Amino acid sequence: MKRKNHLFVLLLIYLICSAKSCTDDENAAKLNEKQLISAAKDSIKQVIQVDFPSDQLLRAYEATAKQKLTDFADYLNIASDTSMDAGFRQQASKMAGKLFISREVGLGKWGRSYSGTNIHTLDQLLKECLSGGLPSQFRPDKMEIETLMKQVNDSTFRGNLSFYPASDNSVKMNISSASSSRMVMDIYALKKVKSFGKEKVAVWNVFLGDID
Numbered sequence: 001m002k003r004k005n006h007l008f009v010l011l012l013i014y015l016i017c018s019a020k021s022c023t024d025d026e027n028a029a030k031l032n033e034k035q036l037i038s039a040a041k042d043s044i045k046q047v048i049q050v051d052f053p054s055d056q057l058l059r060a061y062e063a064t065a066k067q068k069l070t071d072f073a074d075y076l077n078i079a080s081d082t083s084m085d086a087g088f089r090q091q092a093s094k095m096a097g098k099l100f101i102s103r104e105v106g107l108g109k110w111g112r113s114y115s116g117t118n119i120h121t122l123d124q125l126l127k128e129c130l131s132g133g134l135p136s137q138f139r140p141d142k143m144e145i146e147t148l149m150k151q152v153n154d155s156t157f158r159g160n161l162s163f164y165p166a167s168d169n170s171v172k173m174n175i176s177s178a179s180s181s182r183m184v185m186d187i188y189a190l191k192k193v194k195s196f197g198k199e200k201v202a203v204w205n206v207f208l209g210d211i212d
Contacts, residue, residue, distance in 0.1 A: 053189065053204055058149045058157060064206040065161050065187035066143045068099045072208065075099075077137045079129040093126045101188050101207040108212045110165055110183050114138060141166035146184055155191040158209075160184050185211045 053061065075096035079089045097103050103123040111119040114134065119125050128134065140163040149159035162184050186209030193200050 051202070053157065057204075058189065061157070061189045061204065061206050062145045062149055062159060062161070062187065065159075065208065066145075068206060068208055069140050069143060069161065069163065069185065072096050072099050073138045073140055076125075076129060076134075079126065080134040080137075082133040089130060093130055097122065097126060099208050101186075101190070101209050105186075105208070106210045106212075108183070108210070109181075110211050114165060139166050140164070149187070149189055157189040159187050161187045161208075183211050185209060 075092045078084060078092035079096060081089065100122055103121070103126070105122050106120060107114075107122060107125060111121070111125055114125075114136070117128060119128060143161060143163045146160035146162040149157040152158050162182055164182055188207045188209055189204050190207060191202055191204050193202050195201075
């Protein structure tokens with residue numbers, strides 16, 4: 001049923017984006033477009049707007065957190081690749097930062113062991129990537145949900161994700177033993193209000209947090 005809802009939304013969006021105004025009857029075309037947009041809004045809200053997430057949705061959020069950690073590794077590696085265009089690297093750095101609840105999250109021992117410098121926060125790590133790159137590629141391995149997401153308040157759920165920060169070049173780059181030990185990361189589902197045209201919709205978003 002959920003897949004059908006998603007397909008329906010995609011179809012509506014396609015129709016809206018591909019629709020052309022009718023020169024014979026512009027008013028009718030505009031009215032039809034408004035109806036389509038209204039229907040799309042209602043369908044999207046049914047799919048993404050949830051006052052309180054079910055256990056099934058929380059498990060989906062946890063799976064999303066795993067994917068976001070993988071995305072973070074990809075963005076981080078791009079931002080640190082000095083052979084790439086500077087603008088492309090800067091954009092990758094911004095995208096990496098948006099995956100976290102804050103750019104000031106702590107990186108624990110992983111930040112120091114991975115970079116080889118005294119880095120404590122995500123913001124420091126991203127700046128180091130852009131300034132001169134880092135000695136090895138980050139690739140999370142064996143990701144597991146350490147603690148299921150639990151409610152903190154009406155707009156926040158929090159859990160923990162464990163992983164091993166494997167590196168393709170760990171031996172060649174002389175990465176310390178600390179970088180190959182298991183790390184635990186906070187993961188969050190936060191309810192935020194987003195604008196949908198003139199309408200505001202409360203949706204849940206998944207973010208990464210501190211690493212220990």
